Amino acid sequence: MMAAAALPNMVPASAQALEVDQAYLNYSHYSEGGRAFVRGPASDLQRPDALQVDTARGGARLRIDDRSSVSLDFSQDTWSGATPYATAPLGFLATTTGASLYVDSNPLAGTALPRYMRVDRQTLQPIALATGQRAPQIVNVMTSASPETRHQGRLSYAREWDEAGLDLNASLSDEPDYWSRSFGGRLRLDFNSKLTSLAMGASTKRSDIDARLGTISNYIDYRLYQNAQSGSRIVSVPTAGTDSSGLATDQNESLRWRGQRKDVAFNVGLTQVIDRSTVMSTSLSYARSEGFLENPHKLVALAFADPTTPSAFNFLRTPVFTVPEKRPDVRNQFTWNLHLARYIGRFDAAAHIDYSHSRDDWGVRADTLELKWVQTAGAWTLTPRVRYYTQTAAEFYSPYFLFVQRFPQDSSGNLDFSRIPVDNWSSDQRLSGFGAISYGVIVSRRVFDDMRLDISYERYRHAGSLKWGGGGEDRFADFHSDMISVGLNYAFGGPAVPRPMPDELAATDPHAHHAHHDHHEHNDHAGADAPAGVMDAHMMSSPGAFMASYSYRFTRQAGHMVTGSRRASDAEVLASCGSLGCPVRPSEMVMHMHMLHLMYAPTADINLMLMPHLMSMSMKNDALQGGFYTSLGGHSHGAMDLSAHTTGGFGDTTAAVLFRLPAPAGMHAHAALGVSIPTGSIDERMAHHGGDLMDFGMQTGSGTWDLMPSLTLAGSAGRRSWGGQLSAVLRPDHRNKSGCVLGDVLQATGWLGWRPSSRFSLSVRGIYTAQGSVRGALKGENEVLDAFGNTSYVHAVHSPADLASNTGGRYVDIGFGASMVLPGREREGDRIALEWIMPVSEKVRGYQLERGHTLALNWNMSF
Amino acid sequence: MRWRSLAMLSLLGVTGCAHVPAWERGDLARPGMELEPHPVQRAGQEHVYSSREAGSAGAAGQGGGCGCY
Numbered sequence: 001m002m003a004a005a006a007l008p009n010m011v012p013a014s015a016q017a018l019e020v021d022q023a024y025l026n027y028s029h030y031s032e033g034g035r036a037f038v039r040g041p042a043s044d045l046q047r048p049d050a051l052q053v054d055t056a057r058g059g060a061r062l063r064i065d066d067r068s069s070v071s072l073d074f075s076q077d078t079w080s081g082a083t084p085y086a087t088a089p090l091g092f093l094a095t096t097t098g099a100s101l102y103v104d105s106n107p108l109a110g111t112a113l114p115r116y117m118r119v120d121r122q123t124l125q126p127i128a129l130a131t132g133q134r135a136p137q138i139v140n141v142m143t144s145a146s147p148e149t150r151h152q153g154r155l156s157y158a159r160e161w162d163e164a165g166l167d168l169n170a171s172l173s174d175e176p177d178y179w180s181r182s183f184g185g186r187l188r189l190d191f192n193s194k195l196t197s198l199a200m201g202a203s204t205k206r207s208d209i210d211a212r213l214g215t216i217s218n219y220i221d222y223r224l225y226q227n228a229q230s231g232s233r234i235v236s237v238p239t240a241g242t243d244s245s246g247l248a249t250d251q252n253e254s255l256r257w258r259g260q261r262k263d264v265a266f267n268v269g270l271t272q273v274i275d276r277s278t279v280m281s282t283s284l285s286y287a288r289s290e291g292f293l294e295n296p297h298k299l300v301a302l303a304f305a306d307p308t309t310p311s312a313f314n315f316l317r318t319p320v321f322t323v324p325e326k327r328p329d330v331r332n333q334f335t336w337n338l339h340l341a342r343y344i345g346r347f348d349a350a351a352h353i354d355y356s357h358s359r360d361d362w363g364v365r366a367d368t369l370e371l372k373w374v375q376t377a378g379a380w381t382l383t384p385r386v387r388y389y390t391q392t393a394a395e396f397y398s399p400y401f402l403f404v405q406r407f408p409q410d411s412s413g414n415l416d417f418s419r420i421p422v423d424n425w426s427s428d429q430r431l432s433g434f435g436a437i438s439y440g441v442i443v444s445r446r447v448f449d450d451m452r453l454d455i456s457y458e459r460y461r462h463a464g465s466l467k468w469g470g471g472g473e474d475r476f477a478d479f480h481s482d483m484i485s486v487g488l489n490y491a492f493g494g495p496a497v498p499r500p501m502p503d504e505l506a507a508t509d510p511h512a513h514h515a516h517h518d519h520h521e522h523n524d525h526a527g528a529d530a531p532a533g534v535m536d537a538h539m540m541s542s543p544g545a546f547m548a549s550y551s552y553r554f555t556r557q558a559g560h561m562v563t564g565s566r567r568a569s570d571a572e573v574l575a576s577c578g579s580l581g582c583p584v585r586p587s588e589m590v591m592h593m594h595m596l597h598l599m600y601a602p603t604a605d606i607n608l609m610l611m612p613h614l615m616s617m618s619m620k621n622d623a624l625q626g627g628f629y630t631s632l633g634g635h636s637h638g639a640m641d642l643s644a645h646t647t648g649g650f651g652d653t654t655a656a657v658l659f660r661l662p663a664p665a666g667m668h669a670h671a672a673l674g675v676s677i678p679t680g681s682i683d684e685r686m687a688h689h690g691g692d693l694m695d696f697g698m699q700t701g702s703g704t705w706d707l708m709p710s711l712t713l714a715g716s717a718g719r720r721s722w723g724g725q726l727s728a729v730l731r732p733d734h735r736n737k738s739g740c741v742l743g744d745v746l747q748a749t750g751w752l753g754w755r756p757s758s759r760f761s762l763s764v765r766g767i768y769t770a771q772g773s774v775r776g777a778l779k780g781e782n783e784v785l786d787a788f789g790n791t792s793y794v795h796a797v798h799s800p801a802d803l804a805s806n807t808g809g810r811y812v813d814i815g816f817g818a819s820m821v822l823p824g825r826e827r828e829g830d831r832i833a834l835e836w837i838m839p840v841s842e843k844v845r846g847y848q849l850e851r852g853h854t855l856a857l858n859w860n861m862s863f
Numbered sequence: 864m865r866w867r868s869l870a871m872l873s874l875l876g877v878t879g880c881a882h883v884p885a886w887e888r889g890d891l892a893r894p895g896m897e898l899e900p901h902p903v904q905r906a907g908q909e910h911v912y913s914s915r916e917a918g919s920a921g922a923a924g925q926g927g928g929c930g931c932y
Contacts, residue, residue, distance in 0.1 A: 018902065018903075024903050026903050026904075026907070028907050030911065055907065055910075057903065057906070057907070077910075193882075193885070195882070195883060271898070273883055273888070273891060275883060276883050276887045276888065276890055276891070277890040277891065279891055279896065279898075281898055335918075339898055341896055341898060343890040343891065343893055343895075343896055345890065349895065350893065350895035350896045350900070356918075358918045358919075360917075362917075364917045364918060365918075366916065366917065366918020366919075367918075368918070372900075374894070374895030374896075374900050375895075376893075376894055376895060381894065381895065381900075383895075383900065383901065389912070389916060389918070391916060391917055391918045394917065430915060430916065430917050431917050436915070436916065438908075442901050442904055444901075454901065454903070454904060456901070456904045458908060458911075460911065460915075462915065481911070483907065483908070483911060485904060485907055487903055487904070489903070
């Protein structure tokens with residue numbers, strides 16, 4: 001009977017659907033390697049850092065009633081490192097001193113003397129200008145991205161009937177260049193005593209693309225999109241930064257590629273129980289994409305070997321043009337999928353076979369075969385899997401394009417795009433012919449009654465030689481990647497143990513001991529009413545108790561520059577930068593921080609706490625009237641777009657011990673001694689601006705081992721509660737590897753709380769913070785010899801935020817909080833708390849961006 | 864031609880199924896028999912595939928400010 005009731009769950013509403021009353025948190029790290037690296041003529045070119053991505057994901061599906069539920073999912077990806085943005089034969093590449101490779105392209109008519117590459121008259125192989133030797137080897141031209149972050153959220157509503165299910169969902173995705181929102185729905189109908197299910201789904205997505213291409217380059221011809229009358233366009237927008245002589249300007253010509261994209265998809269699927277241990281599912285999907293389908297950060301080399309080159313030469317003169325890629329405006333794709341799952345009783349395991357075939361009107365045919373084995377053994381589940389993927393190349397893909405003809409010229413002598421012999425062109429290796437093998441394992445273990453820990457690893461290998469039937473792309477496009485992930489999955493409904501548990505049963509149940517701890521825990525869960533923004537406020541008193549909580553903080557600063565307690569003029573701000581000057585000042589800073597607190601009570605009076613966290617920051621700048629950029633070390637970056645930069649990744653990790661202190665009746669006191677472990681980064685750089693270090697506030701870590709002591713006192717009487725905390729961040733280290741130490745922090749806070757009902761509570765709190773200035777200075781790579789003959793390494797200054805003298809201050813804030821005990825978790829005291837913190841007064845050192853509001857969210861779960 | 868034969872095969876599969884009474888469906892409801900036993904991990908893998916492969920649904924190099932992930 002139970003099995004029949006469970007049948008609908010075998011057909012999830014979507015691949016990402018969770019069971020009702022479940023929540024999850026997951027962290028994963030993705031890193032790439034194995035890309036071919038060729039210096040070519042750039043003899044001092046450093047191998048760029050490989051792409052790295054940190055992803056935090058979380059979500060929950062909550063029951064509304066017996067038939068319906070809502071789910072909320074959130075994810076944040078932060079990536080940094082290098083990826084290819086163009087490919088070309090070595091013979092077409094050039095370099096500037098100390099800088100990376102670029103495709104030596106024909107500049108626009110009238111801007112410089114035309115330069116011609118050469119190809120061999122017989123073989124059409126490119127010839128290097130410098131050596132006169134053939135150099136046909138295809139090379140990736142790499143570009144590094146400074147850390148960028150994508151946030152995604154998804155809300156869905158699901159309803160079940162006796163023989164049907166409906167799922168409606170909406171999602172948003174936001175990243176610096178790309179903003180999309182989508183809606184979808186899926187209906188499932190069960191027939192044949194639920195042995196057969198038919199599902200139909202549809203979704204639509206709209207995306208706005210606003211890609212920053214940087215300042216105008218002499219080597220890239222953007223005119224196709226600059227002159228476009230319809231569709232996506234490349235426009236020049238005035239941005240804050242410097243002109244080519246280093247003077248601050250808010251009229252810097254920066255290129256943006258803007259456009260819209262629409263996607264719709266339809267899916268119909270059938271799930272059928274074949275026999276008592278086998279289920280089969282098959283589906284057919286159609287997806288149509290329209291609009292801006294190009295990858296805005298990929299360039300293509302178009303080369304024209306001139307057959308009229310005088311025959312005295314053994315080569316053909318070959319002007320090369322580097323242009324953005326051009327794809328068709330429409331793509332229609334069909335995908336067919338077949339999935340078979342079979343339970344194998346002899347091993348108590350499930351075997352899965354999954355095959356997909358897809359084809360589109362770009363010429364990409366793809367096949368995927370995946371095998372998976374889910375082995376259960378007590379509290380453990382082991383899931384090894386292997387997947388093979390192969391695809392043919394799109395019709396318009398080539399690592400570079402070589403046409404044997406004179407290049408088509410317009411009346412101004414520029415490339416005439418309307419007379420290029422092909423309609424579309426792309427060198428994006430994702431559209432090449434290749435194969436990929438991936439394999440990995442997911443290890444799951446049930447911990448406590450209702451929580452599961454999942455650890456997974458996957459290696460992915462992309463290679464042209466793995467393409468089915470051969471003919472894949474050459475080795476230059478090969479790479480591999482590794483992904484590890486750690487996640488917790490939590491069922492709030494708990495296992496099949498009814499709550500509350502009768503005492504006589506509890507006496508024999510192995511989990512009963514734990515359940516009773518939870519019960520006592522709530523009565524003595526000290527600091528449970530503390531506002532969401534107070535750190536280390538909770539302490540547990542039952543030996544063996546475990547608590548996990550997730551905290552999120554959002555802070556936005558925007559507006560004017562201030563000094564002391566008053567607004568500062570641009571002239572004052574500029575003067576604060578000293579003789580080096582600075583071209584811009586911050587105008588907005590946004591920070592997102594995700595923290596996971598894991599807490600364990602080895603004894604009643606001691607708790608251990610570990611808190612890793614992930615963060616992402618973005619900063620916008622305005623030009624400073626009269627400002628300028630001093631290029632140090634003799635390396636000029638030309639005009640710079642300094643209007644915005646982003647960063648993100650792992651922050652520092654806090655480990656702490658909490659000690660219970662004696663306190664009067666009705667009150668609780670504890671001390672915490674924490675150590676901040678420098679797992680964050682202090683080497684975040686502005687990739688597109690010459691690689692200078694970002695300012696202190698944009699680094700994800702402190703770079704030093706810091707002490708974090710605190711003292712907390714809390715009490716309650718009836719509906720009222722109160723509390724206070726003194727805390728500090730002390731940084732005994734002398735210097736971090738960037739040459740500075742962040743300032744110490746002292747904070748005092750006190751709050752009053754009131755519970756209008758047993759479920760809800762409200763709080764108000766005052767916060768006083770004294771923040772010390774940064775000691776030392778950001779050390780740069782720029783070598784400067786002073787008057788005494790000493791060499792020092794200084795850091796170029798972009799904005800007043802780069803200077804230690806413009807850090808620190810004293811602040812008073814007020815916070816308003818609310819919290820709610822989660823339904824069904826009253827006994828454990830699990831709650832969600834929110835606090836909104838706003839500045840009341842500030843007195844800052846030097847010149848700083850005025851402070852803004854903070855939103856703190858905290859969600860804790862006890863086990 | 865290939866499509867037609869695949870469709871025929873699918874239909875044959877469905878019609879050839881035995882009737883499984885409710886009390887014999889215990890194995891079908893076991894952990895690991897869901898069509899996707901690890902949906903959260905799957906979502907992460909799918910994201911990698913869709914940002915690297917043109918054949919994954921809705922993919923072909925979308926997303927990622929640097930076009931990279």
